[in-house]
Amino acid sequence: MNRDWHRQHVLGQHASREDRIAWHAEHARECACRPIPESLAVEVAQRDAASAGAGAASAADAARVVPGNTAP
Numbered sequence: 012m013n014r015d016w017h018r019q020h021v022l023g024q025h026a027s028r029e030d031r032i033a034w035h036a037e038h039a040r041e042c043a044c045r046p047i048p049e050s051l052a053v054e055v056a057q058r059d060a061a062s063a064g065a066g067a068a069s070a071a072d073a074a075r076v077v078p079g080n081t082a083p
């Protein structure tokens with residue numbers, strides 16, 4: 012269990028659904044001492060897929076080679 016992460020990320024009893032989804036998405040990466048509740052799992056997965064997609068797109072942009080600019 013990642014105690015430091017938990018100390019810094021306390022989810023209040025009255026946190027909004029959006030807060031819970033964000034918390035669990037991050038928790039799964041940083042600690043995962045407990046599973047994501049089934050009622051939130053789908054939305055957490057969607058959130059992860061969305062951020063992974065954005066990351067992949069920008070990585071592809073960064074890796075794009077300009078033709079004619081690679082010759083020594």
Ligand SMILES: [Zn+2]
Pocket residue numbers: 012013017038042043044045
């Ligand atoms: Zn944990």
